Amino acid sequence: MERSTIRETRGDKLFTVANYIVLSLFLVTVLYPLIYVASASVSSSDAVIAGEVWLWPVRPTLEGYAAVFRHKLIWSGFMNSVFYTAAGTAINVAMTILAAYPLSRKDFYGKNVFMFLFVFTMMFSGGLIPTYLVVKDLGLLNTVWSMLLPGALGVWNMIITRTYFQTTIPDELLEASQLDGCTDFQFVRKIVLPLSGPIIAVITLFYAVGHWNSYFNALIYLKSQHLFPLQLVLRDILVQNDVDLNMLMDVQEQAKREGLRELLKYSLIVVASVPLLVVYPFVQKYFVKGIMIGSLKG
Numbered sequence: 001m002e003r004s005t006i007r008e009t010r011g012d013k014l015f016t017v018a019n020y021i022v023l024s025l026f027l028v029t030v031l032y033p034l035i036y037v038a039s040a041s042v043s044s045s046d047a048v049i050a051g052e053v054w055l056w057p058v059r060p061t062l063e064g065y066a067a068v069f070r071h072k073l074i075w076s077g078f079m080n081s082v083f084y085t086a087a088g089t090a091i092n093v094a095m096t097i098l099a100a101y102p103l104s105r106k107d108f109y110g111k112n113v114f115m116f117l118f119v120f121t122m123m124f125s126g127g128l129i130p131t132y133l134v135v136k137d138l139g140l141l142n143t144v145w146s147m148l149l150p151g152a153l154g155v156w157n158m159i160i161t162r163t164y165f166q167t168t169i170p171d172e173l174l175e176a177s178q179l180d181g182c183t184d185f186q187f188v189r190k191i192v193l194p195l196s197g198p199i200i201a202v203i204t205l206f207y208a209v210g211h212w213n214s215y216f217n218a219l220i221y222l223k224s225q226h227l228f229p230l231q232l233v234l235r236d237i238l239v240q241n242d243v244d245l246n247m248l249m250d251v252q253e254q255a256k257r258e259g260l261r262e263l264l265k266y267s268l269i270v271v272a273s274v275p276l277l278v279v280y281p282f283v284q285k286y287f288v289k290g291i292m293i294g295s296l297k298g
Contacts, residue, residue, distance in 0.1 A: 039055060067264055100162040100165060101162075119155065142221070154206070168196065212275065215231035218232045237261070
């Protein structure tokens, strides 16, 4: 049998060409800054200051990365960010599941009232000052808990998770498990969670990215530098140009002050981005499935 093909018109061809051109421009716009930062991080400090780096590294050196890992505040900030991300994400996912599953049950009395209260907080909030006063009165200022508890539940992620439970976990499965004597907690642990891998992976990545990139809570709640996350250290270097070279031990003998600052900026951006770039491919396959199922209905 002959395979029939639809012949493209001249307009279709022009539309395809225009699409390729526009998408190529978007690709260059997004890709070039990434390449530039990576190239600048391994280039000579003199070349970076002189503006000689455009695309590829100029006089390659690892001096910037050596400075990053010898800077005590950067190292402690990296470890703090890892802790805040791991602990905060675990709390977020647990709270989200504990809130989403009951709200997905048809036999949960008063679920519409609770759902209204959750959604209300998305549209109206107390504001920064009342939130700060609550954190202060609870004794959480300048503690790790100020980075973990104020944002323990994301309402939007909870809504997505609830919708996933409603569309994926059939009521017949619950009824069959109850006939076998399964309690609600056993049902969640043994049946719901194993069947909810895609949405759990999605909200885990959402929460993890939020914690890893967060600096504002640390800016207003933390005073001790040994509690600072990496992003707050990065902010001080990028925005305030604040680098204490006394913390770099013997690195000050290898480069000028300004050159080392420039290298630290680009090297630290790369170091701060690598963990998420490493994790993302492992959960990317769940992304489309989890988001699409979770957004079928509100």
